[in-house]
Amino acid sequence: MNKKLVNEGFNNLIKQNEDEGSIIFPVNTLLPAGSKEREEASVDLCTTISHCRVAMTIKLPIRLFTFEISLQLRAKKKQQSFLTKEEVIEIGKSLQLDDESDIDDALRYLHNVTIILYYPAVLPNIIFVDPEPILDVLSRLIAIRYVNHKDRNLIANPPPSPDETRDFIKYGLFKEDLLEIIGKQRIFNKNFESSHMIDLLKHLNIIAEVENKGEREKTHLRVITDVKNKEKKNDYFFPCALPSYNKLNPASKEVRPLLIAWKICNRGTTTLAIPQGLFPLTIVHLLEKRDIVDFCPVGKEYYRYHDAMSLCVYEKYYIDIINCYTHIEIRFDDCKASCPEICELVTEAIKRSSKDLNVDDHHIFAFKCPSKNEQCYCIAKEDKSSARCIQCRPKCDVLKGDDDSYSCWFKNRLSDPGAAEVASLAGPVQPTESL
Numbered sequence: 001m002n003k004k005l006v007n008e009g010f011n012n013l014i015k016q017n018e019d020e021g022s023i024i025f026p027v028n029t030l031l032p033a034g035s036k037e038r039e040e041a042s043v044d045l046c047t048t049i050s051h052c053r054v055a056m057t058i059k060l061p062i063r064l065f066t067f068e069i070s071l072q073l074r075a076k077k078k079q080q081s082f083l084t085k086e087e088v089i090e091i092g093k094s095l096q097l098d099d100e101s102d103i104d105d106a107l108r109y110l111h112n113v114t115i116i117l118y119y120p121a122v123l124p125n126i127i128f129v130d131p132e133p134i135l136d137v138l139s140r141l142i143a144i145r146y147v148n149h150k151d152r153n154l155i156a157n158p159p160p161s162p163d164e165t166r167d168f169i170k171y172g173l174f175k176e177d178l179l180e181i182i183g184k185q186r187i188f189n190k191n192f193e194s195s196h197m198i199d200l201l202k203h204l205n206i207i208a209e210v211e212n213k214g215e216r217e218k219t220h221l222r223v224i225t226d227v228k229n230k231e232k233k234n235d236y237f238f239p240c241a242l243p244s245y246n247k248l249n250p251a252s253k254e255v256r257p258l259l260i261a262w263k264i265c266n267r268g269t270t271t272l273a274i275p276q277g278l279f280p281l282t283i284v285h286l287l288e289k290r291d292i293v294d295f296c297p298v299g300k301e302y303y304r305y306h307d308a309m310s311l312c313v314y315e316k317y318y319i320d321i322i323n324c325y326t327h328i329e330i331r332f333d334d335c336k337a338s339c340p341e342i343c344e345l346v347t348e349a350i351k352r353s354s355k356d357l358n359v360d361d362h363h364i365f366a367f368k369c370p371s372k373n374e375q376c377y378c379i380a381k382e383d384k385s386s387a388r389c390i391q392c393r394p395k396c397d398v399l400k401g402d403d404d405s406y407s408c409w410f411k412n413r414l415s416d417p418g419a420a421e422v423a424s425l426a427g428p429v430q431p432t433e434s435l
């Protein structure tokens, strides 16, 4: 198993694994709430966790340790989960951290070892000693989709209007006003406002800002990347708020869906996995390329779910990106010749998302194996000219032969400049004597 992945804490991304000492535990989240099965499953989960004895060791210079404790104490005294930069500077002075740059270094260090949260690029004045306020706003926001209308006032008072609720639940869109109302209840104050939260969520690529062209034109939205454009009327797209898909249309046979995943090898068995949280980040990163990527019209033919999204690319093609939890699947069959371009576009977004998640970007490309073996995937080799089945014994031939429904993702035979170069290297064709 990829040790780095485990070290990063992405422990629930991998197949069922009953090896002793494993921190991987499969959970069926679809068991109905309140049912006996769910209760049994939670007891099972709790027992397993309590037997895990997972611990983390962080090396901390003693001066930073005292600094950290002082931050916690001050926040506790204030009954708040964050401090302002001013307060932190004051605490620093009492510990001989006189220079502002020393304090900044100390804060960055504590952030990197995940003791505090500090985002100087967007919120230079707020230091979270506890992630609670951020998680609180997010969980309340998500809760809007799960509670009945009559109970929504418990989350936001006044509750969102039927239009706002529909925009949120169906399209994943909300306005800053909604966040402001949610946070009014003991979360936001003059030092931590809804606009700060919006800046933070944008910085973390959890939401994308969307230009609102007229109230009811939700079918045509554009993502805004210009930070200076602070129109409070704008919508924010929050993919995690969307429902999950229940049925997918059959995939094309002309262009086989491309799978992107991480390869996990363990005792001779190969499985696929992706880091948790990769999918929504990738969607937001793609939408940020606003000259190239846009929302799809709303309709039955397109997906707009938290685990399946259709996107319009280059103003003419549609791609479907599906979160299969062990891999990400890309479907595109508008134009075979554009497959390599689409592959590159999505790969770039995946690279950025991996960076956000602090995961090494060692993704691989794969396909669903054409054999009858449902569990088998064909993993493309590095040169992308051949593949290897993870389970079948016969040689894998998906990238070989005349069938280009797989290989079309990797090479563009007609417009490949490399191919033209190879042709010219062969030299001009000699005229035959008979002419």
Ligand SMILES: [Zn+2]
Binding pocket: 369, 370, 377, 378, 379, 387, 388, 389, 390, 392, 396, 397, 398
């Ligand atoms: Zn194969």
Ligand SMILES: [Zn+2]
Binding pocket: 369, 370, 371, 373, 376, 377, 378, 389, 390, 391, 392
């Ligand atoms: Zn196979």
